Amino acid sequence: MxxxxxxxxxxxxxxxxxxxxxxxxxxxxxxxxxxxxxxxxxxxxxxxxxxxxxxxxxxxxxxxxxxxxxxxxxxxxxxxxxxxxxxxxxxxxxxxxxxxxxxxxxxxxxxxxxxxxxxxxxxxxxxxxxxxxxxxxxxxxERAPGERPAGGGTEPATDWLDGAPWQTLGHQLAVLAALAVPGSGSGVARVAARRPLDVARGFVRAVRRRDWLQAAGTGRWLAVVDGVPDTLGLDAGLEFVAQMGAGDARVALHTHVAQALRARAGV
Structure with a gap:
């Protein structure tokens, strides 16, 4: 229809x-x-x-x-x-x-x-x-090359995401930012945990492209994974994204969660 x-x-x-x-x-x-x-x-x-x-x-x-x-x-x-x-x-x-x-x-x-x-x-x-x-x-x-749908009660596959270029990884993780919560243990979270530098690159790319929603989503993932480089300046970056994307409630949601999780962890 x-x-x-x-x-x-x-x-x-x-x-x-x-x-x-x-x-x-x-x-x-x-x-x-x-x-x-x-x-x-x-x-x-x-x-x-x-x-x-x-x-x-x-x-x-x-x-x-x-x-x-x-x-x-x-x-x-x-x-x-x-x-x-x-x-x-x-x-x-x-x-x-x-x-x-x-x-x-x-x-x-x-x-x-x-x-x-x-x-x-x-x-x-x-x-x-x-x-x-x-x-x-x-x-x-739009699907990434090799991406396969999955459903039912079992956890979907992540093979379409495992070997994705860092640009694609950042985009897809941002769309799935709702999975970036402590202790989720999902396959997507495990992929993000294995590639913190690529997630960080995706965050920087999104900021440079002024894609505030993608930046907020990747920033939320960076708040729940280890190995994020100190040189990234994530806290300042999250504050900047929150200010620039203030008109979008979903940007506010992701940045608030990321900032709260980092504060909880004493980062």
């Missing part, structure tokens, strides 16, 4: 609103209510559900990083997004990994949150086809 005019713009705006609420929750530490409710996303909001899928596991990041139970409404919408937007047979590896991260986040929160039955949640939402199409597009950037 052809995407209706304005759908992509409205979805992008919904993603921005949702990211802003996540940043607000992380900064306050005692955010009242859920991030989805703060962004005006309700249970009959197909476009809002698509925004949850685009932002991915970062929707529940306050619970992951602050160790508090997830808001019931956030959890319900999150599980609906997991079910309604699974990666298709032709999905990119990025889409498969984003989906895996969301399901893995639900497992990580299982000890602190009573799970809502995913199958029941799926039946409560009728997602607009245009939002569905745009969401799949947003989660499926």
């Amino acid at each position: 052809t995407e209706q005019p304005g759908t992509s713009t409205r979805l992008a705006g919904a993603v921005q609103d949702l990211a802003f609420e996540v940043v607000s929750a992380l900064r306050s530490g005692d955010h009242v209510g859920g991030v989805c409710g703060g962004a005006g996303i309700g249970h009959d909001d197909g476009l809002g559900l698509a925004a949850v899928r685009v932002l991915g596991s970062d929707v529940l990041l306050p619970s992951v990083l602050l160790g508090r139970p997830a808001d019931d409404s956030d959890l319900t919408l999150f599980q609906q997004a997991v079910t309604v937007f699974p990666p298709g047979s032709d999905a990119s590896a990025v889409s498969a990994w984003s989906h895996w991260a969301m399901t893995n986040t639900l497992l990580r929160l299982a000890d602190t949150t009573d799970a809502v039955d995913t199958a029941d949640a799926a039946g409560t939402m009728d997602t607009p086809d245009t939002a569905d199409a745009f969401t799949r597009s947003a989660l499926s950037p």
Whole structure:
């Protein structure tokens, strides 16, 4: 189906609103209510559900990083997004990994949150086809050579990323910045941990190209891997990216997480 005019713009705006609420929750530490409710996303909001899928596991990041139970409404919408937007047979590896991260986040929160039955949640939402199409597009950037899609309950493959040029590595890691959390243990995190110098090169390249979202995403990865060269000046770089990309809530989200993780580690 052809995407209706304005759908992509409205979805992008919904993603921005949702990211802003996540940043607000992380900064306050005692955010009242859920991030989805703060962004005006309700249970009959197909476009809002698509925004949850685009932002991915970062929707529940306050619970992951602050160790508090997830808001019931956030959890319900999150599980609906997991079910309604699974990666298709032709999905990119990025889409498969984003989906895996969301399901893995639900497992990580299982000890602190009573799970809502995913199958029941799926039946409560009728997602607009245009939002569905745009969401799949947003989660499926151009594939790198040799990239293979993966899905299901198992961890997707990383062979498409292992030998990628550093430029491609930086781009792909930035798209998957939601996986850059302490203790994730994912295959993507292991690839990043093996190539800190290449990730650093990707960060510098993104800054020089004034691609603030990519710079913020690679900067977030640099906050969770070892071996980052001191000469990079990551702290100053993150502050600069945050200032230059201040108009983008997703830039604010990634830079805030990176800065918080470095402060927590006493770097």
